[in-house]
Amino acid sequence: MHLISTFAFAFLQAFHFINAEDFGYDGVRGPTYWGERYQECRGKHQSPIDINILRVKQVALPDISFVGFDDSIDDVHVTNNGHTVLIEVDNEPHPRVSGGPLDGDYIFSQMHFHWGDNDTFGSEDKINHRSFPMELHMVFFKEEYKTAQEAVKHSDGLTVLAFFYELDRHKHPAYDDITAALANVTEPHTTVVMSHPFSILNILPYDLNRYFTYRGSLTTPPCSEVVIWLDFEQPVRLAHDQIEAFRELRSATGKIRHNFRPIQPIGDRVVFYNVDNKYFNYNEVDNPDEDNTQRRKRGHNRSNVTLAKDSPRTALNAV
Numbered sequence: 001m002h003l004i005s006t007f008a009f010a011f012l013q014a015f016h017f018i019n020a021e022d023f024g025y026d027g028v029r030g031p032t033y034w035g036e037r038y039q040e041c042r043g044k045h046q047s048p049i050d051i052n053i054l055r056v057k058q059v060a061l062p063d064i065s066f067v068g069f070d071d072s073i074d075d076v077h078v079t080n081n082g083h084t085v086l087i088e089v090d091n092e093p094h095p096r097v098s099g100g101p102l103d104g105d106y107i108f109s110q111m112h113f114h115w116g117d118n119d120t121f122g123s124e125d126k127i128n129h130r131s132f133p134m135e136l137h138m139v140f141f142k143e144e145y146k147t148a149q150e151a152v153k154h155s156d157g158l159t160v161l162a163f164f165y166e167l168d169r170h171k172h173p174a175y176d177d178i179t180a181a182l183a184n185v186t187e188p189h190t191t192v193v194m195s196h197p198f199s200i201l202n203i204l205p206y207d208l209n210r211y212f213t214y215r216g217s218l219t220t221p222p223c224s225e226v227v228i229w230l231d232f233e234q235p236v237r238l239a240h241d242q243i244e245a246f247r248e249l250r251s252a253t254g255k256i257r258h259n260f261r262p263i264q265p266i267g268d269r270v271v272f273y274n275v276d277n278k279y280f281n282y283n284e285v286d287n288p289d290e291d292n293t294q295r296r297k298r299g300h301n302r303s304n305v306t307l308a309k310d311s312p313r314t315a316l317n318a319v
Ligand SMILES: [Zn+2]
Pocket: 112, 113, 114, 137, 219
């Protein structure tokens, strides 16, 4: 357990920096100036990007294996690091992912959020120029590199599972424990342990089959180009108040009203769009009167979305 804590700490050093004043999102510490101190922030394969659905390459990748995502995790630490809120776990073994575009196994390191001043923007990646009010990044490092610190030296060192949020009239009950914890870490460099066990699967959307994937970078300095991004198409739905709770967090210089990096050039990169034709699109049902609880129940019964493989419905016209 101590070893893992060391991994996590080393990773924080690499990914978010110890000194909260190293970078920010406004003024002379803002994204425009990151490249002056961190050369890689001027690279050609940076994140985030705006994904143009007309330019993606449709693929049917192997299924992703999500291991430990439905485990009940006891020791969940919630930390305000001055840039965002981090969620880390002590439980062994850590959750892991493999399959999809990934070669090998990737071990969970931490997750964190990016948001905006109001509900009209805040995500980092965009889909067809659309911003979402918030985005979740679940960061994993490649097992063969042993530590996150070592992994960030390799072009396939990290994978980030990214999930977008959109507004719902109803609260998402699985997020109540997170927003309750936020109230106890409003000051920078504070940590609390979550009061109830936590299951990763409960905070994710139910369609984990449709996603975009591309090669990019960390979206904070040092902007290392070491990330295989997976952006899941189906957003998680939260109530306005649940998103607003994140905007109460403070950095050393005041409230963290926004913490997303602007869009970077896509350059010569190709974005792949994974569509498994066995599955029907969630867009088929979007009943505004259905609350999150009903949706989650439906989501846990994924057999009801199975369709024949020769469905004439194609990925692009389904979006
Ligand atoms: Zn992030």
